[in-house]
Amino acid sequence: MKKLLSVVLSIVMIFALAACGGGEGGNASVTDGVSENANITILDYAEMSTLNPIDIGTESDQVPVFMLYDPLVKLGADQEYIWMLAKDCDMSDDGLEYTFHLREGISFSDGTPWNADAAKANLDMMADQSNGFKSQFVYECIDHVDVVDDYTVKVTLKYVSAPFLNTLAIQSAAMMSPTLIEQGKQAMATTPIGTGQYVLNERRVGEYVKLDLNRDWWGYDADICGGTPILEKDYGFNSITIRPVSEESTRVALLQSGEADLAISLTPNNKKMLEESGYGVVTKQGASMSYFYLNCQKDVFKDIRVRQAISMAIDIDALNEVVYGNEYTRAESPLTSSMKFFEKQEPIEYNPEKAKKLLEEAGYGDGLTLVCWEENDTTDIQRGEFIQQQLEQIGITLKIYPQEGGFLTDNVNAYSGAPKDTEFDCYIRGYGADTIDADEMIGRFATAQFPPLGGNYSFYSNEEFDKWIDIGGKSIDDEVRQEAYSKAQKIFWDDVPAVSLLSYAYTAAFNEHIDGVDFGCAGGLYLMNAKYVE
Numbered sequence: 001m002k003k004l005l006s007v008v009l010s011i012v013m014i015f016a017l018a019a020c021g022g023g024e025g026g027n028a029s030v031t032d033g034v035s036e037n038a039n040i041t042i043l044d045y046a047e048m049s050t051l052n053p054i055d056i057g058t059e060s061d062q063v064p065v066f067m068l069y070d071p072l073v074k075l076g077a078d079q080e081y082i083w084m085l086a087k088d089c090d091m092s093d094d095g096l097e098y099t100f101h102l103r104e105g106i107s108f109s110d111g112t113p114w115n116a117d118a119a120k121a122n123l124d125m126m127a128d129q130s131n132g133f134k135s136q137f138v139y140e141c142i143d144h145v146d147v148v149d150d151y152t153v154k155v156t157l158k159y160v161s162a163p164f165l166n167t168l169a170i171q172s173a174a175m176m177s178p179t180l181i182e183q184g185k186q187a188m189a190t191t192p193i194g195t196g197q198y199v200l201n202e203r204r205v206g207e208y209v210k211l212d213l214n215r216d217w218w219g220y221d222a223d224i225c226g227g228t229p230i231l232e233k234d235y236g237f238n239s240i241t242i243r244p245v246s247e248e249s250t251r252v253a254l255l256q257s258g259e260a261d262l263a264i265s266l267t268p269n270n271k272k273m274l275e276e277s278g279y280g281v282v283t284k285q286g287a288s289m290s291y292f293y294l295n296c297q298k299d300v301f302k303d304i305r306v307r308q309a310i311s312m313a314i315d316i317d318a319l320n321e322v323v324y325g326n327e328y329t330r331a332e333s334p335l336t337s338s339m340k341f342f343e344k345q346e347p348i349e350y351n352p353e354k355a356k357k358l359l360e361e362a363g364y365g366d367g368l369t370l371v372c373w374e375e376n377d378t379t380d381i382q383r384g385e386f387i388q389q390q391l392e393q394i395g396i397t398l399k400i401y402p403q404e405g406g407f408l409t410d411n412v413n414a415y416s417g418a419p420k421d422t423e424f425d426c427y428i429r430g431y432g433a434d435t436i437d438a439d440e441m442i443g444r445f446a447t448a449q450f451p452p453l454g455g456n457y458s459f460y461s462n463e464e465f466d467k468w469i470d471i472g473g474k475s476i477d478d479e480v481r482q483e484a485y486s487k488a489q490k491i492f493w494d495d496v497p498a499v500s501l502l503s504y505a506y507t508a509a510f511n512e513h514i515d516g517v518d519f520g521c522a523g524g525l526y527l528m529n530a531k532y533v534e
Helices: 059-068 116-127 178-183 185-190 248-257 268-276 304-313 316-324 352-361 378-392 405-413 463-473 478-495
Strands: 011-014 039-044 073-075 081-083 086-091 097-102 142-149 152-157 198-204 208-213 239-244 262-264 280-294 368-375 396-403 426-432 498-510
Touching: 039 059, 039 248, 059 198, 059 208, 059 239, 081 086, 097 116, 116 142, 116 152, 116 178, 178 185, 248 262, 248 268, 248 378, 248 498, 268 280, 268 498, 280 304, 304 352, 304 378, 316 378, 316 498, 368 378, 368 405, 378 396, 378 426, 396 405, 405 426, 463 478
Parallel strands: 011 081, 039 239, 039 262, 368 396, 368 426
Antiparallel strands: 073 081, 086 097, 097 152, 142 152, 198 208, 208 239, 262 498, 280 426, 280 498
């Protein structure tokens, strides 16, 4: 057996729980807790669609999950492993068995004990693909789960899955109370019962969700987590209210008026203005990319010349400058440069005249009209308008329909009809690889990952590509994986099932009452080390 205590999948594992390092000394109890005034309001750009971890589909869904729930292990803000409900893990030499040693003395918010039976109930649910949850496709590799003893559980895989431990470190792997699982899908979507630092107070769909501090959270006990005790009045918030506000100018105004304490997703101009006004600002590059997805099952996009023409017609450097103030990074592959196995591809030439000729050769010399969906956040709309103007120059009329994030989750992520019958021809949206692994970021374009089973929003199908994705995901040999993803990146780049646009940064601004804000690797707000400041 291999003890996973050092480097696995290029990420360093640590034993100390990050949350327990919030202070330098003091009593671990929070019975007297933080100040009574320690209530904050966060403005997100979109409404969350669910409170069920395994069914999340957007960054907005991610925000409350790790406040309400804990996973076995978590990816920290710097891609390190943070052991949570598990203390550590053994992996078999063949990579098919993972044995988790669980923490003792922890209970869910409904009083149900955390133990191996609870872990098995969650892992069995995640593995059962018939449930149809949006995020469970990454757990298809699980064959069966065995309870070894009260606090030991062994997971056996059907095949080697290189990023398996990473898939257990993301929001969709948060552990729910077995009693909640027994209540069914509706309860899981609306009534969270976890072991997390916060519990649900109230949710009003479209208005807000309010979370209250769990003063009995297991993570405050330094003897359990092995970290440094927190300071009673120097950590956490009594309550967190998350409000969806799609208009960026409104988010900024509410922050400035004092009606909110933190605003997510800001354009460079607003970020700079708030920073100059004394607000705290955090910007972080992550494993996220924006794409212009082309539905390859539509007749128009079955012709590679049309896809190539579109890729040549978009001046991505200008897009970065005009919309993002050059704060993002031009895509050089479908993977971000911070990801393992990234390989830089030959830049796609910006050449509208050549693009026009390709359209003529494909039979669209008189132009064509395409229906495009995107999210209705201010910056996303600006991005869409820029692309719309670019394509107009080569005779393509792009009819853009901005939609709420929840609508897109239900009608793109969870689309279950015939791929050629989608209401959209193309789709502009970002994607964050929660697992920080190439198998998720580029592997989701495999044929087997058509929605609702996965994130292949281009409905792209290529046998050679699928072969290399399968090889890369089912090997724990880095040399094999490097070759596989090198081949896959080249095929994708040449085929253009989606135009890889920009690797983007996450941004937030906050007032003087908050300290320690960060983002997770895939864009979710990371508040494990955040503190309330009097």
